[in-house]
Amino acid sequence: MRKTSEYYTGVMDITPLAMGVAVYGVAFGLLAAQAQMSSLQTAMMGLFVFAGGSQIVATERLVADAGAIAAITAGVALNLRMLLMTAALRDDLKGRPLWQILLGAHYTTDENWALLHAKRAKGVDVGYWYFISGGAFIMLIWIISTVAGVSFASLVPEPKSIGVDFAFTAAFIAILCSLWRGKEDLFPWIISISTAVLLASLAPIETSWALVIGGVVGALSAGVLSGKSRDYDLESVGG
Amino acid sequence: MSEQDIVIIGLALATFAIRIGGFYLGSRLPETGFWAASFNALPGCLIASLLAVMLVAGGTQEYIAAGLSLTIALTTRNLPLTMVAGILSIWALRHFEMFV
Incomplete structure (x- = not known):
């Protein structure tokens, strides 16, 4: 544009x-x-x-x-x-x-x-x-x-x-x-939301920390998942 | 210098350091593989987390208004309309003291 x-x-x-x-x-x-x-x-x-x-x-x-x-x-x-x-x-x-x-x-x-x-x-x-x-x-x-x-x-x-x-x-x-990008977002978002909710309601910390930690943990889980799906792709190509 | 001035200057400097620090931190991380996938997922995860923290502070009325807003958002895909729907529904729930 x-x-x-x-x-x-x-x-x-x-x-x-x-x-x-x-x-x-x-x-x-x-x-x-x-x-x-x-x-x-x-x-x-x-x-x-x-x-x-x-x-x-x-x-x-x-x-x-x-x-x-x-x-x-x-x-x-x-x-x-x-x-x-x-x-x-x-x-x-x-x-x-x-x-x-x-x-x-x-x-x-x-x-x-x-x-x-x-x-x-x-x-x-x-x-x-x-x-x-x-x-x-x-x-x-x-x-x-x-x-x-x-x-x-x-x-x-x-x-x-x-x-x-x-x-x-x-x-x-x-x-x-x-x-929402597709079903690959589902698991990381659930991780983010549940981490943030648990920390915000149970842990004795500022809610801002709960927010940041929830976002980071969810994003990292997306990284882990992408690694897994790539391994799987390689295996299926190799097999 | 008054206490207000100290807070304004201190918060301005610290906030700018955070904003520019994030960019330099992001620039140093690898552009493929694990870190790239995490980074691409970050916007959605951060907004999901932000919403979770906002809603945890609310009660039944806020959950219902959020549910109605979600329905409008999913059916219309329209941002201003979703905001209006959210405001109207929370106003009505509070005004008529429903689900207190």
């Missing part, structure tokens, strides 16, 4: 997800107001941290008076999954100028990353600029909505009361459906 049309479809495809981001942005703005953050600080945090979940967790720690170190640690724990996400972008970033690698890394969010892979699983040829335009649009919406939230904190309804807290759960259900 050409660069300009990638830009255009990137923004179009991310728009419904960006609406969900706006809701979270306003919710984060309310929290930032409780943490006595200014509009400028909120905008800077959106621009330079640009990771909604970790901003919410860290700021919630600030409101709870846990201190700066505890706030940063909680935010970092939630962002560990990004290590895996940008690792999976290696083929998209490799060989590009340094500024494009840095930009691509910084613009990595759950939304444009999942959308990129979901599109490809459907056989649509999308690449770096599709990913960047989605990320840029999410950033724009994130900064506008968080600053609006912190500025007009007293006027905003609670997200849970109107059901919009469920927006991303539904979005990720749809994205997971389009990530």
Whole structure:
């Protein structure tokens, strides 16, 4: 796909997800107001941290008076999954100028990353600029909505009361459906889900660790399975 | 410098290190065989795991809304429509206090 049309479809495809981001942005703005953050600080945090979940967790720690170190640690724990996400972008970033690698890394969010892979699983040829335009649009919406939230904190309804807290759960259900590549995904996904559920509900660890470990264990099981099926193919060819 | 500024700068630096570190880590792993198969499976596994963690925190209403969203997702293959269906169903379940 050409660069300009990638830009255009990137923004179009991310728009419904960006609406969900706006809701979270306003919710984060309310929290930032409780943490006595200014509009400028909120905008800077959106621009330079640009990771909604970790901003919410860290700021919630600030409101709870846990201190700066505890706030940063909680935010970092939630962002560990990004290590895996940008690792999976290696083929998209490799060989590009340094500024494009840095930009691509910084613009990595759950939304444009999942959308990129979901599109490809459907056989649509999308690449770096599709990913960047989605990320840029999410950033724009994130900064506008968080600053609006912190500025007009007293006027905003609670997200849970109107059901919009469920927006991303539904979005990720749809994205997971389009990530399905075939029956070879079944076993790794079951491994991921059961590992994450077991760790999140039984182990005394942050749920972010349960998420990351679940994802890694499932992916590794796919690696093991592919080795097995290749051995089998070789045997059947040899026999 | 205020505590808020320390958190903003600290979290920004740490998050960027994670993002760029993941890319360099990924670049060093082999491109065929076991690691390649694991990497190709990673997006689906990570989103499956993320959803599992999100839903574990919920209750019966969230499970039902998730089931309805899944049905819509599978039948329509449409992202915005699935989001609307999810929001409407969780709103209705809570508003009418069903399956509390």
